[in-house]
Amino acid sequence: MTENLVNSKEARIKYLDQDKISRDFPILKRKVKGKRLVYLDSAATSQKPRQVIQKISEYYERYNANPHRGIHTLSGESTEAYEGARTRLARFLNAPANGVVFTKNCTEAINLVAYSWARRRLVAGDEILCTVMDHHSNIVPWQMVAADTGVKLRYVPVTDEGDLDLSKLDELVTGKTRLVAVTGASNVLGTITQLESLIESARAVGALVLVDGAQLVPHVPVDFKAMGADFLAIAGHKMLGPTGIGALVARPELLEEMEPFLGGGGMILDLTLEGSKWIEPPWKFEAGTPMVAEAIGLRAAVDYLEEIGMEAIRQHEKKLVNYALKEFAKIEDFHLYGELGPERHTATFSFNIGDSRGGIIHPHDVGTYFDSLGLAIRAGHHCAKPLMRRFKVVSMSRASCYLYNSESDIDKLVDAIHKARKFFTGV
Amino acid sequence: MEFEDLYQEIILDHYRKPRNICEGDDTGHICVKHENPLCGDELSLHMKMNRNDTIKDICYRARGCSISISSASIMTEAVKGLKKNEAMELIEAVRRMMHGEVVGDDLGDIEALQGVAKFPVRVKCALLAWMALKDALQSPYRQR
Numbered sequence: 069m070t071e072n073l074v075n076s077k078e079a080r081i082k083y084l085d086q087d088k089i090s091r092d093f094p095i096l097k098r099k100v101k102g103k104r105l106v107y108l109d110s111a112a113t114s115q116k117p118r119q120v121i122q123k124i125s126e127y128y129e130r131y132n133a134n135p136h137r138g139i140h141t142l143s144g145e146s147t148e149a150y151e152g153a154r155t156r157l158a159r160f161l162n163a164p165a166n167g168v169v170f171t172k173n174c175t176e177a178i179n180l181v182a183y184s185w186a187r188r189r190l191v192a193g194d195e196i197l198c199t200v201m202d203h204h205s206n207i208v209p210w211q212m213v214a215a216d217t218g219v220k221l222r223y224v225p226v227t228d229e230g231d232l233d234l235s236k237l238d239e240l241v242t243g244k245t246r247l248v249a250v251t252g253a254s255n256v257l258g259t260i261t262q263l264e265s266l267i268e269s270a271r272a273v274g275a276l277v278l279v280d281g282a283q284l285v286p287h288v289p290v291d292f293k294a295m296g297a298d299f300l301a302i303a304g305h306k307m308l309g310p311t312g313i314g315a316l317v318a319r320p321e322l323l324e325e326m327e328p329f330l331g332g333g334g335m336i337l338d339l340t341l342e343g344s345k346w347i348e349p350p351w352k353f354e355a356g357t358p359m360v361a362e363a364i365g366l367r368a369a370v371d372y373l374e375e376i377g378m379e380a381i382r383q384h385e386k387k388l389v390n391y392a393l394k395e396f397a398k399i400e401d402f403h404l405y406g407e408l409g410p411e412r413h414t415a416t417f418s419f420n421i422g423d424s425r426g427g428i429i430h431p432h433d434v435g436t437y438f439d440s441l442g443l444a445i446r447a448g449h450h451c452a453k454p455l456m457r458r459f460k461v462v463s464m465s466r467a468s469c470y471l472y473n474s475e476s477d478i479d480k481l482v483d484a485i486h487k488a489r490k491f492f493t494g495v
Numbered sequence: 496m497e498f499e500d501l502y503q504e505i506i507l508d509h510y511r512k513p514r515n516i517c518e519g520d521d522t523g524h525i526c527v528k529h530e531n532p533l534c535g536d537e538l539s540l541h542m543k544m545n546r547n548d549t550i551k552d553i554c555y556r557a558r559g560c561s562i563s564i565s566s567a568s569i570m571t572e573a574v575k576g577l578k579k580n581e582a583m584e585l586i587e588a589v590r591r592m593m594h595g596e597v598v599g600d601d602l603g604d605i606e607a608l609q610g611v612a613k614f615p616v617r618v619k620c621a622l623l624a625w626m627a628l629k630d631a632l633q634s635p636y637r638q639r
Contacts, residue, residue: 462535
């Protein structure tokens with residue numbers, strides 16, 4: 069049985085059909101500056117397969133209606149589709165459906181926990197543990213909580229290799245720690261963090277764990293129950309879904325105890341002029357008309373990802389990491405940030421190109437030059453300023469891959485790196 | 496091609512061989528530091544004025560992209576020896592140029608910056624040195 073499973077997985081990995089996949093993404097046919105687009109910015113947002121785009125159009129063309137409210141046919145269909153998306157996403161993550169709250173993005177999911185849980189539960193003297201590696205969206209909400217409540221923030225440092233430095237974890241996670249807020253994978257370094265150790269340490273002191281899954285869930289198979297986190301925040305648009313939809317996945321009993329984040333229609337059991345009673349979670353946290361089209365799009369994205377297989381996608385990306393690290397190592401005066409090898413690395417690469425006189429070619433120059441070659445990369449601080457400071461740079465260039473990228477895209481990237489250096493330095 | 500408009504040979508030449516980088520000590524200089532927090536560009540400008548209100552000496556230290564470095568290099572070459580009001584007029588001309596206006600064809604290397612106007616996100620890079628100069632010229636502490 070197990071062997072069959074492994075064999076079938078390997079068979080799928082072997083046949084991950086790169087041509088079919090790139091045909092599924094209409095945008096990849098686009099030309100930029102006269103060149104075929106090479107999209108290397110999936111960590112910012114992924115492209116969408118036509119299967120997702122079609123499902124969104126179908127909703128607007130056939131059954132657009134406000135869910136949960138009407139008794140007419142369309143409203144019923146819309147409700148079913150919206151709730152079906154929740155169930156589908158829950159199954160994808162092996163999470164209970166009543167623990168899945170739809171939000172507009174990952175940032176809102178984190179803020180929901182900051183407002184509905186942290187602000188109400190934590191007091192001066194308590195501590196929240198963040199990391200130097202995290203995206204601003206998993207730091208700023210906690211800094212705001214700290215400013216309002218007097219809670220102290222502490223940070224897990226980052227090693228030169230781009231790993232979370234857990235050597236002093238015993239000192240960082242103490243009896244005062246109430247929450248550990250950590251990314252599952254770095255949006256800059258591609259590092260897949262040591263969630264297991266962090267969650268274990270948090271458990272030992274009775275602290276809750278929030279995992280920022282924005283860069284993890286699109287690339288690595290995730291089992292919410294097995295992971296053991298209390299909260300998982302995700303971004304739909306980074307996993308082939310549309311913008312405007314994310315989710316907070318939580319243990320349902322925690323949602324039960326939490327007060328709503330936003331108040332409004334759709335979350336009321338009873339309302340008098342004196343006050344209101346909330347309906348049960350997850351709807352308690354979804355005031356106002358929800359993102360129906362976006363949820364349907366996200367469901368189609370999850371269908372698409374599972375059709376290919378998350379394990380197959382992971383293997384494909386490991387192959388890309390392996391190849392890229394090998395190719396990058398051949399480039400002189402090239403600084404790659406985060407080099408933990410394919411097992412601990414998503415196919416996201418941040419780098420700086422030396423200018424052969426001790427400095428670097430500014431990432432904004434690199435980005436503009438790459439664009440002229442049809443390569444879309446990101447340049448800047450990547451909403452991770454503490455991490456930029458950690459590596460003593462102001463900005464980095466970042467190339468990030470997904471299932472539609474191939475080794476030939478890495479070749480084009482490497483070629484562009486050489487060309488950029490020649491163009492700007494003249495040597 | 497817009498790309499070639501941005502990275503003209505004159506720009507690349509100033510970037511590869513920047514002129515007027517500060518070397519000696521800054522005693523008696525007006526010093527201003529400007530930053531562009533968005534991209535991390537940083538420029539410190541050092542300037543000495545003559546008694547007759549002309550720029551006697553000007554140099555800079557910078558960290559930034561090719562546009563901001565070359566603009567600083569071009570700027571320092573262009574304004575050395577200019578009177579304060581002439582330099583202020585030139586700053587205004589460059590500012591208008593960055594907003595897409597055609598400002599004459601006798602500006603020498605400065606004209607190479609014209610292409611930046613087509614890249615709105617890079618306009619700040621080009622203006623960094625010029626805004627630092629404006630600041631320095633308006634500095635109440637300048638030496639006479």
